[in-house]
Amino acid sequence: MIVLFNKPFNVLTKFTDEQGRPTLKDYIDIPKVYAAGRLDKDSEGLLLLTDDGQLNHQLTDPENKEYKTYYVQVEGDIDEAALTALEAGVSLKDGLTKPALAKKISEPDWLWERTPAVRFRANIPTSWISLSIKEGR
Template identity: 55%
Template structure:
């Protein structure tokens, strides 16, 4: 059984099948018979887990198993305590209501790499960083959550899935490591 931690670069599709004009996992991982345990939008960066074990893949990615996923999020503006509280509580995003989650304001992580291309900067609007841990994972959920409370996401990095994290496995974008099983 294989478990691969991969740091997905910005704009890479989280699939192996070719995508016209886009990089995919196949451009970085030439390991036979592994499959992603979950997806990560092309606009998002960070940790993906891949495995050759179907049961493990299901356990990691299926919402009923409630595997915590932590995102390091750069937002436009500086959320106050009320905005952070709203983010942590169930939030109505019209097509679904989020589950409660953990949210904290953080400093930019020391392990973080520069993004290519860089995030746009506005001189008149500051940015800040949040750590958001959710146990679900609807399409573009974290981006929709921060926008709903008035702080649009500028950069989104999945930094941890359960006990696996980029802080403990410092991989540069496009790098991977196989964990011992």
């Protein structure tokens, strides 16, 4: 079984939480399905859940090196130097990330109304990028 779920903002990508925060259980009442990957609590978007352990492993195992694409709003007017840096790999506390695919895009016109709304600041420009990564860090 495959379940496609549009994970809302502020929802944890798991079914239980000791602190009582919103989880997938608040939205999905299907036994024995597990998320193939995750989105951070403050991220939103498509999440695939399945009861097929082999498929889940194939989709989430870093050795399979499948790109996952995110549409990201960033603060400021992103330039080629920043995109090139993402494509070369970014140095984090735990080492260099794998190279990404990054390109500046227009704000997607198919985005749904969100609560809270995507950040808008009258005096600070924002940019949108398409970011494809092979690892979740």
